[in-house]
Amino acid sequence: MVTEARTQPVIPIRRRIGSTAVPVVGLLLVLAVLLWLGVNLVKAPDDFFQIFLIGLSNGALYGLVALGYTLVYGILGLINFAHGDVFMLGGMISVTLVLSVFSLEESAPLGSLIPAILACLAVAMGICGLLNASIERIAYKPLRSAPRLAPLITAIGVSFILQDVGLIWKGPAYVAAPRTLPHGEIFSIGSVSYTWDRLIVLLITVPVLLGLMWLVRYTRQGKAMRATAQDKDAAAMMGIDVNRTISFTFLIAGALAGTAGVVYAFYFTNVRFDTGFQLGLIAFTAAVLGGIGNLPGAVLGALLIGLIQAFNEGLAWRAPGSTWTTTIVFSILILILVFRPQGLLGERTPEGG
């Protein structure tokens, strides 16, 4: 042991222990899950594919929220607990618009549905983006140089405040929107059918995701964001307005949460004041699973989490069922953080030790 330490002083002890046990245990776990999926596939292939499609749509929705977490974490190193609640407010804004401004009813004609969705998107993205940016200004900015846990604690406080805003606005019951999206089949293979509402979810989320990728990769503002994420001081020295960039990041993250809120309101058709908290935690897990700070990772993690959740709640053979969803999602979170803190696609960070 001593000689090892002498030759390789930098490598932590953990890696020596973990070098064999961790991959083996992890591999066994993944194999067990795959075996379980395989048995389910053989037993009821139609159900399996149906659930797969459901999981894909849910995953795309989680991806929108997870991207917000990952953007903010990437740039500030802050877990923005209030993000899920911004998403919830986006959903409530959307439900309100659908009910009282457009007064849509069940299976509304496309001619009135599409403008309504677009208007909801615009309004929710705008309000949520501004809300998120102002939260940063008021609650996180004064604490930027405080000990690292201070803004995290503040974020939890903001999250509770936002939940109360939803509670005061809409009361403690679920706010239901009419099922406006068409539920007709697009195509069906065997008894597996793909319906319009699931396609619409993807039609909204995928362009938004692509737009975000473009923004971060190819625009000047995106370059500033990446630079600030890498090193705030150096970025400031290169003439980047760090405060503005951080505000902009929060704006974008809030707009993403708003988009997700609209999609959620149209697709699941009911929102409650605590919807955002639960979904936010799931989306955060997705961001960690993919590698926090990594944009494609967040989407990959969200799709995986969406699939896992759908399989857990939908499959017939030995699935734990929806009462165990939280436990499964958080077990994944804990396992990932303990065994692979950098996530599936991320790079090793000091937090992972």
Add this chain to the structure above:
Amino acid sequence: MANLRGRGGVGPAWWGVLERLGLRHERWERLPEPARRSVTLGAAAVLALAVLTPLYSIDLQAIAVFLVLAFLFVPPWRRVPVVGRFVLPGMVFALLVSYPYWASPPEKLFTIPILGPFPNMNTMVIAAIFVMMALGLNMVVGYAGLLDLGYVAFYAIGAYTAAWFASPQFAGANPDFTPKREFTLGAVDVIPGIGGFHVSIWLLLPLAAALTAIVGVVIGLPTLRLRGDYLAIVTLGFGEILPQIARNGDNLLGTGFNLTGGPPGITPIDPPGFGYWLQDKVGLPASYITHPAFESLFYWTAIFLVLFTLFCSVRLRDSRLGRAWVAIREDETAAAAMGVPLMRTKTWAYAAGAFFGGIAGCWFATFKTGVFPDDFYFNISVFILCMVIFGGMGNVWGVIAGAVFLAYLDREGLGNIGGWINTNFGTNIDVPLYSFGIYGLIIVVVMLFRPHGLLPEARRKREFEHTLQEEELTGAES
């Protein structure tokens, strides 16, 4: 350091106003402490009178309470040789212990403006339990600087330990409905033939604490390697998983084994008590639940447990281990370089925090004579965290004050305030419904304007000022 005074406390703007009125900061500083304190208290009294006399009539009892406060606050008790150190804690302790005599029922006393009557005994017991939990969490968050968002899990384990070993939960049933298992060890007033484990609460308290501490270590060992916010998230995960297991545990893994009683929880839990032998010989109550003043008994026992927690908390803080915790909190890398074993020290912090969470949970379950999984949501973790932050992380007195105040607000205060608002402004707001938003607001306001809490620990305050005003400090140090 002199020009750092007032930062975050009585702010410079405040002093600007006072200096206009001819009251110089330097002169104020030169006054003897009792004079300063009596001026502060007098100003507060005049202010209170000016505001409250038009609203309420003056009450003799209120004046008496004010005089007691003045007696405790104004004289510099600490300077009195030998006994001085004990006057203030002793007086407060005496007031607390005699609370059931002078404040129960609450109608006996005057009503506090806006807040309503004095807290009843039920609230006081719950407040004492929350003080224990806040002190336990303070060891993890305040001393060692590890943010734990799942503290409620430890609380739940303590409560379920009490439920498993002092209730008919594991009685099972033979075909003729008689219990299968029966085991009694020191429990009082167990219904004969009910079955299950019945261990005396006095044995269960240490057992629950030990079990919870072990769980704390088990949770801690793989996760404490993570730093800061990742650790917070993992603890949050455990804090969500354990209550869900509690809710779903009535049919574990489809085997039909009922571990936790599911959503309705486990009831009834045996009452605490000392048994008839001790009652005859020493006069201790045989069973709390049949005693006429049973809430007072629960209260006094809780006070005793709080004192135990407080003693351990203070002694641990000053011990070698406690100093290692503070070192880790302030700079992990530097602490490791000075030879502090990081993992072991952090695990001990976790175990110590969990230990007292377990005691609190055990006593809570006994007081409520049952465990209910709805008591163990994430909200409660944040509520306890809010107590620690509000009072001042690291300072046991601040944490106690924060815990008592917030527990009181949660149990009675918010409802009373809501009632006052509704009757005086003709509104119809259900204030307790919004309690968690109010706690969130408290957290945000405290973090923004007084990040070291109401009664900050001196070292912690310096730490915050150091990071917040690093440049100014280096300029002002000389």
